[in-house]
Amino acid sequence: MSRRGLLAGGAALVASAAVGCASVQPGQAVHTWADLLADDPFYVAHRGGGRNWPEMTSYAYDQAAALPFVKALEVSFCLSADGVLVCSHEPDLSRVTGVSIQIGESAWSALAPLTVSAANTDDPAQPRRPLSRFEDVIERHIDRLVIFVEPKVSAAVEPLMSRMVALGQPERVVWKQPVNQPNFARAKQNGFATWGYVLDETSHVNRLGQFATDANIDMLGVAVTATDALTSAVTSAAAAAAAAKPVMMWPVTSVEQRARALSFGSRGLMASDIRNLPVTPL
Template identity: 35%
Template sequence: MPEDQQPSPPDDKRPTRRTLVAFVVGAGVVAGAGALATQLLGGGPQKTPPSRTLTPHATATAATGQRTDGLLVDRLLQRPGFTVAHRGGSLDWPEMSMEAYRQSVLLGVNALEISLARTSDGVWFGLHDATLDRTSGTTGFVAAQHSWAKVQAHRITAAETNAPQQPPQPYLRFEDLVSAYGRTHTIFVDPKVVPTDHLGELFALMSALPDPTGTFVAKGYCTAQAWPVDAAARGYRTWGYYYGSELAADPSMLTTTQARWSWLGLDYEATADAWRTLNATGKPVLAHIVPSRAKADRALSLGAAGLVVSGVREVLAR
């Protein structure tokens, strides 16, 4: 199986103790990009981001929700310790649901992250796995083998959150997330389990925005090839994440893969030596997936430029 189609190592091993609350500092797919472009570029009502959204890297007008001060991605790096809501805040709300992204935006995250799957009828939606089994309790429900209508019959449970009693949420189309927050927030995009021959569709969806390369960051496990290479050729920044234990076992991993990535990622448990090694590349390094304030403080002290976090509520509550 080609490297890009292999399941990537879990980028977000969840804490086994719920006391580890996450940290942060601070139908069918459109035929091409037409439907999304119509929605985003004036063919339908715009969704104005919540007024409490804290986005120091960009501002929005109350009337239109459009940015007023430059590229989101460029501005993001000007905020030391910026925050990226992992799956929208996967320790707080059902992961990659609109409710998760809405709540994390209300609390003031700087960026949003989403993993994508693709249905048999071409709908791109938020899903980390090949199946709905973990998130909905199904058995052998492979997303790529079912239509969007079939996916919509299921809900994302809160079983793996810190509040499992909260109601389940619908799965979220990528285009709906972009419609809601693509003008106000940087969005990290990872086509987790989708074959590379479908990437053209994803680029078309991203290109429906007036400034796609200023909005999206192509995210992936460090050994991914087609996705970061294709994204970089189109002008997108890329973010590849590493694990300190893997780098220690194979020091050549960094030297053979880092050229594909504009920014790098390192797990919060990595040693100080691993952090020094990645920081020595001169590229911004983001800590992932930070589960507590103490771990976040450590990552920042070791030189993390930003934090990809799963528990938004604990850290951003003032």
């Protein structure tokens, strides 16, 4: 299908989503972790497509979810002072809202009026969008798409794990954290898939063999900006494990980065420019 056709189909689904709800709409495909892995490469909308729309907003996730080739979304959470799971990569909202405010020190009533800038997107003139919560994103899309979730602060681990379990759709949940974190076993016990990403840190690099053979980690990750040496080490460790594991690289924002990821054997591409990359010729 041409890019024009794909985007036209996505636009129609966006219109439907604007008046729809969390339930699956007629004609929409329903995907699972197994479905996602069947694609080679497979794509995940990083922060909902943070290069295309104000990141981690309900608006961004709706746009990404409407693209016909999208099967998975990625979202991170911090916890407000009154226990609300807020979609945000950082505890401080300065970068995305322009307001210096700590999520963990603020009630949702103080955070709700804030909006996320489009300054870092490919269309910075587009409107700002409201800051979003767990229910604005997860409950809207979990019936149909695979969701990669990550707690960005320790206080968010328990409420995020509990709420994902309560949704009762483990086949569409991937628990995502740095590879040396201790929560993968619990995630697996709850029926979730897991993705441990490797950073250029001693506690990660020196234990690559251990992580690659850990039955509680289904897939390894490495940044697309990592050195060739680190990228090769991660992909080699994943391939050498008795049960070889796929590797996903992130955040892919260009054709060149995608080509580099694929050259290292990356099966997954967590794409920030989700609107454009999957339909660009290899």
